[in-house]
Amino acid sequence: MKNIVLVILLLSSTGVFAAQVDSLFMRANKLYQNEKYSEALELYKEIEKHNITSDDVLYNIANTYYKMNKVAPAIYYYEKVLQQSPNHADAKFNLAFAQRMTLDNIEPLPKTIWQKINDSIILKFSYNTWAWIAVSLSFLFAVLFLLYHFSYSTASKRFYFASSFISAFLTVLMIAIAYQNYKYVKSNQEAIVFAQQTEVKTAPTVSSEVSFELHEGTKVKVLESLDNWKKIKIADGKIGWIVADDIKEL
Structure with a gap:
């Protein structure tokens, strides 16, 4: 009670x-x-x-x-x-x-065939969505397999067996895509520059040389962290160190 x-x-x-x-x-x-x-x-x-x-x-x-x-x-x-x-x-x-309101005009590097496939297929949905698709297909497989098991007609058995095999294959494929999506998202931490203007250094020290400058709104990829510094990479391939407080990770 x-x-x-x-x-x-x-x-x-x-x-x-x-x-x-x-x-x-x-x-x-x-x-x-x-x-x-x-x-x-x-x-x-x-x-x-x-x-x-x-x-x-x-x-x-x-x-x-x-x-x-x-x-x-x-x-x-x-x-x-x-x-x-x-x-x-x-x-x-x-x-x-x-x-269009940002000041940095960064020309991105041309994408490889794998990157294009990654963007158009693997990153088409979030990994949660791919996982739910996999779960739905696994239920479909279970239903089709039961129908195959309890069916008496030879033609029906063939149809249900083929359908269950296809759904099982698609389930495994969706799991693989979900895993690749998850791995990509976790290994590609991105951030947005929040400082109005900031200097990107060649090393994680205040006294190091300035490699280039960035302005608010620019998206960067975070490669590494060290104390109050973040090693970043921008779309054109340039790499440098930025003060951690000048960016906000997504």
Whole structure:
């Protein structure tokens, strides 16, 4: 009986919390529509503090920063949306506009065939999405195999056997893609430059030579960390050390 009461209380508190978040989100949206961007941002960030990072919340935070002409935070949150949902069309579109506000004009290196395959297939969805596809296919395999086992018709048995074999193969393929996606994301830590202007050094010391400069909103790849320094790589292949506080990792 005590356990039942605890479950009811937990469900009730969850429902109340969800209602409070919905109320905050609606109020924030109303403030945004009325062009009260600073006030809207406070409410969106309040929602984010509760570890609620849905696409809608992150996307609205990005839009609010964009309206406030804050380039780096806007790009950062558009990128966060695309990390979760790589095919979010609105985030892609708005990110392109936000990137036009950056000062650094970096020409990316040409992509290899593997990189093109990686971008067009493996990174098409997040690793969570690929994993769910794999789970769905595994259930399909189980159903088809049971139908094959209990079927009496020879033609049906052939069909169910072939279908179950294909679904099993696709399940393994989706698991492999999900793993490659996960491995890529974890080994390719990216960050956004938040400093208005920063110097990238040849070594992780203040006295070392300046290799090049970066400005807010530029995306970099983090290769290594040392004390308060980050070794970074930009799209054109240049590498250097930057003060850790000048960037924010995605």
